[in-house]
Amino acid sequence: MSKVFVNLTWKKTMATNRTSPVDAFRPVPPGISWTAPEKSQPWLNPPRLTSIPEIAEAYISMLASKEMANDLLDSLETGVPIASLAETFMLSGVYAGQHTIDAGILVIPVIIEMLKTIANVNKIKFVMFSSDVEEADTYHPRNIKQAVKAALAKAEEAPETMVEQLNTPIAAMPSGTGLMTRKPKAGE
Amino acid sequence: MKHIKNYLSKIESIIASKALAQKPTKKSSGLLKQGAKDGQPMNMDQSDIMLIAEYVKGIRESNMEENNGNK
Numbered sequence: 298m299s300k301v302f303v304n305l306t307w308k309k310t311m312a313t314n315r316t317s318p319v320d321a322f323r324p325v326p327p328g329i330s331w332t333a334p335e336k337s338q339p340w341l342n343p344p345r346l347t348s349i350p351e352i353a354e355a356y357i358s359m360l361a362s363k364e365m366a367n368d369l370l371d372s373l374e375t376g377v378p379i380a381s382l383a384e385t386f387m388l389s390g391v392y393a394g395q396h397t398i399d400a401g402i403l404v405i406p407v408i409i410e411m412l413k414t415i416a417n418v419n420k421i422k423f424v425m426f427s428s429d430v431e432e433a434d435t436y437h438p439r440n441i442k443q444a445v446k447a448a449l450a451k452a453e454e455a456p457e458t459m460v461e462q463l464n465t466p467i468a469a470m471p472s473g474t475g476l477m478t479r480k481p482k483a484g485e
Numbered sequence: 486m487k488h489i490k491n492y493l494s495k496i497e498s499i500i501a502s503k504a505l506a507q508k509p510t511k512k513s514s515g516l517l518k519q520g521a522k523d524g525q526p527m528n529m530d531q532s533d534i535m536l537i538a539e540y541v542k543g544i545r546e547s548n549m550e551e552n553n554g555n556k
Contacts, residue, residue: 349533353540380489406496410544
């Protein structure tokens, strides 16, 4: 009788407790507390859109919507490269669990083409890649050579002008105007 | 950014080759895909890229039509 009772209570405790006594002694992998539980984030779930046409059409309709227009034009006017914008859009789609990153990378040209079209329609000058901006900011070697030549020519002229400046007499400083000058005594 | 540049250049080349293929010839019917014409089956990635090229071309053409309409 007592054995049956023990068994029943054991089953009850097993049913209510989440961890079995075996789990208590099982070694825990280091860093397990830093990992997210399964399907806790949108990108850990199966994607909502799976086929390429679905994803492309979702992006086309999203970019063509009126709500997006103002923000999109603002960011295009500030000179953000279109490729970076497209990549950001794609990654935000992955973050929201809309599609996988592989499908997103495939769809990037569609997003870029849409952004280009929007910029052209609104007559906004756009930058395609971030490397284009860097290229525009750097100086051409020819310009650098010219600048170095001009600096050298100035340096050659400089000694003569320096000698002239040294030979010219310094104008007499007005006395008694500085802060540290001694005040004349009453008897002097 | 380099991978996007390479990918875009590939898409451009596909669009250019399609434009060349669209010129009327006796052999091609114009309905079959490039891979089907050659007799080689396309794999999944290739067909997806061809689809993306189609989309890009479509967006470009609609933009061109709008520009021509505005003029």
